[in-house]
Amino acid sequence: MYRLSTDVGGTFTDGVLLDETTGKIEVSKVSSTPDNPAIGTIQGIEKFDIPLDEVSFLAHGTTVVINALIEGKGAKTALITTKGFRDVLEIGRSNRTEMYDALYKKPTPLVPRHLRLEINERIGSDGLILVPLAMGELPQILEYMRKEKVASIAVCLLNAYANPEHEEAIGKFLRAHYPEATVSLSHQITRRYYEYERTSTATQNAYVMPVVQRYLDSLEEELTQRRFQSTLQIMQSNGGVMASPVARDMPITMVESGPVGGAIGAAQLARIIGYENVISYDMGGTTAKTSIIRGGLPDTADRYMVEGRPILLPVVDLREIGAGGGSIAWIDEAGAMHVGPQSAGADPGPACYMRGGVEPTVTDANLQLGILNPDYFLGGEMEIAPQLGREAIQKVADHFELSIDEAALGIIKIVDTNMSGLLQSMTVKRGYDPREFAMVAFGGAGPIHATAIAKELSIPTVIVPPSPGVFSAWGMLMADLRHDFGQTYIAPVDTTNVDEINVLCRTLEERVKELFAREHIPESSIVISYELDLRYVGQEHTLSVSAPFTLREEDKSVLNERFDDRHLRIYGHNAPEEPKEIVSLKVIGIGEVAKPTLETIASGSKKPGEEARLGERKVYVGSGNYQTFSIYRRDKLLAGNVFSGPVIIEEATATTVVEKNQTCSVDQYGSLIISLNREGQ
Numbered sequence: 001m002y003r004l005s006t007d008v009g010g011t012f013t014d015g016v017l018l019d020e021t022t023g024k025i026e027v028s029k030v031s032s033t034p035d036n037p038a039i040g041t042i043q044g045i046e047k048f049d050i051p052l053d054e055v056s057f058l059a060h061g062t063t064v065v066i067n068a069l070i071e072g073k074g075a076k077t078a079l080i081t082t083k084g085f086r087d088v089l090e091i092g093r094s095n096r097t098e099m100y101d102a103l104y105k106k107p108t109p110l111v112p113r114h115l116r117l118e119i120n121e122r123i124g125s126d127g128l129i130l131v132p133l134a135m136g137e138l139p140q141i142l143e144y145m146r147k148e149k150v151a152s153i154a155v156c157l158l159n160a161y162a163n164p165e166h167e168e169a170i171g172k173f174l175r176a177h178y179p180e181a182t183v184s185l186s187h188q189i190t191r192r193y194y195e196y197e198r199t200s201t202a203t204q205n206a207y208v209m210p211v212v213q214r215y216l217d218s219l220e221e222e223l224t225q226r227r228f229q230s231t232l233q234i235m236q237s238n239g240g241v242m243a244s245p246v247a248r249d250m251p252i253t254m255v256e257s258g259p260v261g262g263a264i265g266a267a268q269l270a271r272i273i274g275y276e277n278v279i280s281y282d283m284g285g286t287t288a289k290t291s292i293i294r295g296g297l298p299d300t301a302d303r304y305m306v307e308g309r310p311i312l313l314p315v316v317d318l319r320e321i322g323a324g325g326g327s328i329a330w331i332d333e334a335g336a337m338h339v340g341p342q343s344a345g346a347d348p349g350p351a352c353y354m355r356g357g358v359e360p361t362v363t364d365a366n367l368q369l370g371i372l373n374p375d376y377f378l379g380g381e382m383e384i385a386p387q388l389g390r391e392a393i394q395k396v397a398d399h400f401e402l403s404i405d406e407a408a409l410g411i412i413k414i415v416d417t418n419m420s421g422l423l424q425s426m427t428v429k430r431g432y433d434p435r436e437f438a439m440v441a442f443g444g445a446g447p448i449h450a451t452a453i454a455k456e457l458s459i460p461t462v463i464v465p466p467s468p469g470v471f472s473a474w475g476m477l478m479a480d481l482r483h484d485f486g487q488t489y490i491a492p493v494d495t496t497n498v499d500e501i502n503v504l505c506r507t508l509e510e511r512v513k514e515l516f517a518r519e520h521i522p523e524s525s526i527v528i529s530y531e532l533d534l535r536y537v538g539q540e541h542t543l544s545v546s547a548p549f550t551l552r553e554e555d556k557s558v559l560n561e562r563f564d565d566r567h568l569r570i571y572g573h574n575a576p577e578e579p580k581e582i583v584s585l586k587v588i589g590i591g592e593v594a595k596p597t598l599e600t601i602a603s604g605s606k607k608p609g610e611e612a613r614l615g616e617r618k619v620y621v622g623s624g625n626y627q628t629f630s631i632y633r634r635d636k637l638l639a640g641n642v643f644s645g646p647v648i649i650e651e652a653t654a655t656t657v658v659e660k661n662q663t664c665s666v667d668q669y670g671s672l673i674i675s676l677n678r679e680g681q
Contacts, residue, residue, distance in 0.1 A: 005059040005476035006041050007258045011285025011326050011346045013040035014470035017048045023599040027470045032346040038219040052228035059476035061235035061258035064215050065208050069306045074207035075151040078115040082158040086116040088199050107308035110207045117141050127163035138173050154206035156186035156199040161488050182209040190312045193488035197312040205252035212251035216244050237315040239264050240482020243519040260316045263291040263298045265475020266440040269465050271296045278438045283446035286343040288419050289320040290426050314484045323418050325363040325445040329411045339415045351392035352384040362415050364389030365408040370619040379652030405620040420456045434459045442471035447656035464672040469653025481591030483512045486584050493580045498551040505530055512589035521591035533584035534563040542583045601670045604638025612636035641666045
């Protein structure tokens with residue numbers, strides 16, 4: 001049997017195939033098909049030439065949700081809410097995410113005001129019904145939505161987190177009388193009390209639901225025609241996967257579907273080879289992404305922003321910028337050069353791709369400098385034209401009166417600086433010392449730039465996994481199924497009713513297990529954990545602490561201590577004498593799946609064999625100077641090989657640069673472990 005994963009990116013669609021019997025891994029990379037990403041996915045799968053009825057596990061990461069939200073290409077959506085609260089989406093929060101941006105504007109609501117419809121009802125924060133639901137108003141609301149040709153409906157009532165009875169009644173009515181529209185009920189996504197964030201989350205879920213359902217229908221139809229008989233698993237933003245029937249109802253959990261796979265893969269690889277604290281660094285064709293992994297687990301956040309709109313769901317804490325191989329170099333009105341965030345994407349792609357692109361990109365610059373081999377791009381499968389890249393860079397060179405090589409180097413230095421800033425925002429600016437982390441570098445362009453960035457931040461070790469260009473897809477093979485549910489519950493820690501908390505946590509646990517039952521996960525494979533969100537009384541923001549399965553009176557002091565310790569670690573101060581209060585209860589369910597065993601490679605001597613050496617190439621390093629780099633072919637390197645830079649290592653999905661005064665060793669799994677000699681730099 002085989003395990004298979006696919007990851008749709010902005011430029012390429014990646015695939016990884018694992019033979020469960022031998023542990024052998026094969027990879028594929030094809031150009032993405034933005035008009036219908038399912039086409040590129042199928043093209044990538046077909047390159048493996050295996051019968052899909054022998055695939056026991058298929059995980060899929062996709063950008064379809066994030067693209068729909070960013071590009072505004074979701075369905076026509078209406079919102080039904082409590083009378084008097086139709087403008088919650090418009091009002092939002094009074095804080096500004098860009099404090100010093102004089103041109104800052106609040107995001108435009110995805111649902112215009114004329115489609116934000118009110119209904120008489122009121123439930124108190126204690127869950128008691130204060131005003132009964134006016135069911136008689138629903139036929140008129142439905143008639144109006146039909147007239148407006150609404151395709152999807154979000155229902156978010158005030159305090160539905162405490163009692164979903166009214167939302168459930170509205171959902172039942174809509175599904176019976178308006179079956180052609182999809183329906184998103186807020187309490188089924190999150191049961192936390194922030195009304196703006198909860199409304200925003202439900203609305204965005206409804207907005208992308210028809211898009212995702214059409215996409216999954218198309219993909220599953222293609223898979224069925226090819227005799228795929230297992231369940232399609234979709235990568236979630238929280239680092240787990242979920243069965244596609246569940247994804248259809250909660251597509252907003254897929255917002256960072258693809259990039260999260262890389263973070264999970266980095267965590268698993270680092271754990272296997274003995275690193276607990278690492279920085280994942282993923283540079284693809286369109287963006288660069290990073291996350292922090294401590295103690296073998298990626299950091300997570302309890303909310304996420306897309307185009308300024310909050311999503312109140314757990315997500316692996318990723319940051320990204322528009323810096324990829326396809327990022328375009330451009331000159332602003334003041335004459336300064338920038339790189340990104342605009343990208344040439346998959347179509348037309350960088351100028352050297354010969355698909356009509358004329359703007360200079362990072363890939364064109366790396367090709368011009370001599371880092372990329374034009375005869376071995378994508379392992380020789382893709383023909384590129386260095387001359388077209390030179391012609392694109394010539395515009396930059398002419399503007400600044402530089403040589404083409406110097407202009408290309410300027411592009412690379414700018415993008416490296418941008419990415420160094422990205423990694424600093426996740427480390428130094430959060431109180432982490434980069435010198436205490438290793439970096440796992442992947443993505444088609446990541447290993448080219450990783451050592452330069454690591455040198456800038458004094459990161460001592462860079463790890464480049466096998467087939468780094470498809471590593472996010474590999475990470476999906478390592479992901480378990482996961483579901484998170486939270487419930488607002490505000491009470492002082494010292495006087496709270498522990499029995500009440502235990503009952504609520506058991507209720508959330510049952511919801512988690514219901515989803516696992518839909519995914520046919522046996523009880524023996526489910527791991528449940530509880531967390532409580534605490535804060536000092538008077539604070540707004542909370543911190544999560546682990547909680548026992550059955551909370552007892554004597555556990556309250558332990559919760560207080562855990563919160564004080566975490567507050568000190570994160571903020572540098574705490575106040576143990578101050579009273580704390582509980583804000584939310586959280587249940588996290590992990591449905592464990594069998595992990596693939598990493599294939600080891602053959603061992604060799606300390607010095608790489610001659611068959612691994614392809615020769616030498618001159619690379620431009622600035623001020624009219626060129627440096628001679630030895631060229632190695634990665635698939636000929638053996639475990640135990642050690643060599644010093646300057647070296648370029650070529651493989652089908654990526655190119656790795658080892659700079660002067662850096663040493664690279666090959667481990668038993670074929671990972672490149674690059675050590676930076678601080679004294680020599």
